[in-house]
Amino acid sequence: MQNIITNAMTVYPQVARVVVAVDCIIFGFDGRQVKLLLIHRGFEPEKGRWSLMGGFVRGEEGLDIAAARVLKELTGLEGVYMKQLSTFGEPRRDPVERTVSVVYFALIDINQYAAPLSDRFRAEWFTLKKIPPLIFDHREMVTQALVRLRQDAETQPxxxxxxxxxxxxxxxxxxxxxxxxxxxxxxxxxxxxxxxxxxxxxxxxxxxxxxxxxxxxxxxxxxxxxxxxxxxxxx
Amino acid sequence: MQNIITNAMTVYPQVARVVVAVDCIIFGFDGRQVKLLLIHRGFEPEKGRWSLMGGFVRGEEGLDIAAARVLKELTGLEGVYMKQLSTFGEPRRDPVERTVSVVYFALIDINQYAAPLSDRFRAEWFTLKKIPPLIFDHREMVTQALVRLRQDAETQPxxxxxxxxxxxxxxxxxxxxxxxxxxxxxxxxxxxxxxxxxxxxxxxxxxxxxxxxxxxxxxxxxxxxxxxxxxxxxx
DNA sequence: TCAAAAGTGTTACCTCTACACCCATGG
DNA sequence: CCATGGGTGTAGAGGTAACACTTTTGA
Missing domain, CATH: 1.10.10.10 (Winged helix-like DNA-binding domain superfamily/Winged helix DNA-binding domain)
Structure with a gap:
């Protein structure tokens, strides 16, 4: 397994390198209810369960960019309100390999593009009171996002x-x-x-x-x- | 350069792996002024300039644990109030090698251990109005931490x-x-x-x-x- | 005795909350 | 004509902000 070094940079010796991912918590409002967008995983690990939309950060990509890309892959949307929430890095949170996940949350108007969804991924909207069990630590991510959303909503529009x-x-x-x-x-x-x-x-x-x-x-x-x-x- | 895989986990193929670091923003109060603890770098890159206290996350170490370890290395303190702020991951933020840095901030009572400091590292307290130029994106980290500290102070003790x-x-x-x-x-x-x-x-x-x-x-x-x-x- | 910092009360204003009825319209 | 959801005002309570003088005591 070769580590991917993208150019002629010198490197820090003796330091562990890990996979960095972004996960997106997508909140939507349909005019009546606040909802959360989840995808039904078609791949291992945890195939068949629900999760946030995530993806790995690429070699030359900043975190915000990676999150925007992941959001676009799922929803087709660009230019959406998106904010970094926090980062999860327990060593065994992902059973496949150690992965540090930077979590973002996005706010969107559901009606504006109910269409673009659900093609490549099986995505569904869930009301906040009916969130299904999620993989890994995704449930904790959502809980934190809700707390943050409330905090932000108190001071900012x-x-x-x-x-x-x-x-x-x-x-x-x-x-x-x-x-x-x-x-x-x-x-x-x-x-x-x-x-x-x-x-x-x-x-x-x-x-x-x-x-x-x-x-x-x-x-x-x-x-x-x-x-x-x-x-x-x-x- | 071999990637460090700590056990027999299977791995995600074709995914970039990067160095993950933690940086600690340490706020203190001496009874009169709020101050920020910085270290004078004795090593490259940016030797001789001021920076936050940071360190690389180790193989089997969670992020919070890593931050607590770094804080202890600098100040000798344990059990301190410490909170994750956010994560910085621009591809070229660290000129040596791509490094994603998870930033924490800590709050301490300066007088409680003016002593333990300054041994291994050249550390100094700066008032918030006299922060020297910092390396990389550390100044931005401090700015964000101050915003967050104010927000938190508005709602929590x-x-x-x-x-x-x-x-x-x-x-x-x-x-x-x-x-x-x-x-x-x-x-x-x-x-x-x-x-x-x-x-x-x-x-x-x-x-x-x-x-x-x-x-x-x-x-x-x-x-x-x-x-x-x-x-x-x-x- | 005086300089320096600590401690204390009142008032006007503004904001928050609780609360109930009329309006417009489509079926 | 009536059921449904939309729109509005007022009064009492509570909180906020502005403001100045007295107390203590070490030097």
Whole structure:
């Protein structure tokens, strides 16, 4: 087994080299529920079980690039919101060979491309309450991603990545309720979101889904954070 | 150059293997200022410049374990608060050979062991405003760590890791002021911290540092978070 | 006795939460 | 005409921020 050294670099002697992979946690929102995209493994190890979408990092590829490539292979999507979560490296987490996995999570609007999916890979969306058993330490990765998603959603408008360009207030509220697993009061919710200045009401209405129709909103591009900074212990 | 495979595992064919390292960002507090521990490199590459303390991950070693080992090699400390920050893996970040570095940050009370330092390595504490140029992408690592430290400090009582078991209110306030780079009103600050129930006043006073003396406080072990959870968009 | 740091209370404002009814429309 | 989901306002409570003076004691 020859180690792959890609050019004439000198090397560190006596140092173990390991396989580095990326795994992608893909969250989606379909207008009603927050979901997680999983693939049904058609290969060993753990053939036939569910897992995150992953792949090995190539020789000349940075980690972010590798994650974007893996996401594209599965969903066909590019330019998606994607963030590094953390790295898993227990020596025996992958039974085949020691593999250090850098985990990313992505947020996408499910409806925008329900189509591109499922071809090369058997991929399915699962609601957060019905996640099947996952291989290796993937379940722990998902748990961490959810914690992080909530943290981020508290301070930054990340959840808008999961929505189409125009969305209704009830959709936005369902999204927040899904991510935080709790209900919000719709009057307080809409007042608070509007007060943030992040979204703007358009004149159009979405008429499917209710007889009355719901106003469509869009992001106000000039705003980037929900609050300047929040300090728990502060003046 | 033989790849090191530690046992009879089968392997993934055709996959690049790379060196995995850990780098430790060590924040400390001396009762007045928040500081960062750096080492003066006595070896190539970048000999003579400043860097974070790092080391390669060994064959049978998990990432957290590797980081703890590296921290111990430098400071002699064990059982310290340590958390994974993120992973850096640009192909040419290390000119010697491709190296993926998993970054950890640790929080310690400087006074507790000013001694154990500086022997094997030339290590020095730098205030956050006087960080020298660092090698590779270490400066970016530090920047990210500071952002994360602030985020964490907003929701969790992590900063207490930087303090001795007993500390004064002015010390605590300097710590928060150092981390957030701003001043707080001492009346509001102490009221707020005390209202959190996180700390308890003892009868003892710290008499050095002021003529009047300042009450010593200690952590109230039963409390774990500053607030249950905070939602920006919530009910 | 005075310089230096520690300690303490009140008020105005703003934000958060709880809560219930009317509106528009398609069937 | 009625069932369904969408939209809105108000009042009470709680938290935040601004603000200045007194205490202690070592030198």
């Amino acid at each position: 990340v959840l808008f990545e999961l929505l189409p360009a125009k969305f209704t207030m009830p959709q936005l509220q369902s999204l927040y309720e899904g991510v935080f697993s709790r209900k919000f009061d719709k009057r307080n919710f809409s007042r608070k979101v509007l007060a943030s200045g992040l979204i703007v009401r358009t004149k159009a209405k979405e008429k499917s889904g209710s007889r009355k129709g719901a106003f469509l909103f869009r992001l106000n591009k000039s705003r980037r954070t929900l609050r300047p900074v929040f300090e728990h212990i502060a003046n | 992590v900063l207490f890791e930087l303090l001795p078991a007993k500390f004064t209110m002015p010390q605590l306030q300097s710590l928060y002021e150092g981390v957030f780079s701003r001043k707080f009103d001492k009346r509001n600050f102490s009221r707020k911290v005390l209202a959190s129930g996180l700390i308890v006043r003892t009868k003892a006073k710290e008499k050095s540092g002021s003529r009047k003396g300042a009450f010593l406080f200690r952590l109230n072990k039963s409390r774990r978070t500053l607030r249950p959870v905070f939602e920006h968009i919530a009910n």
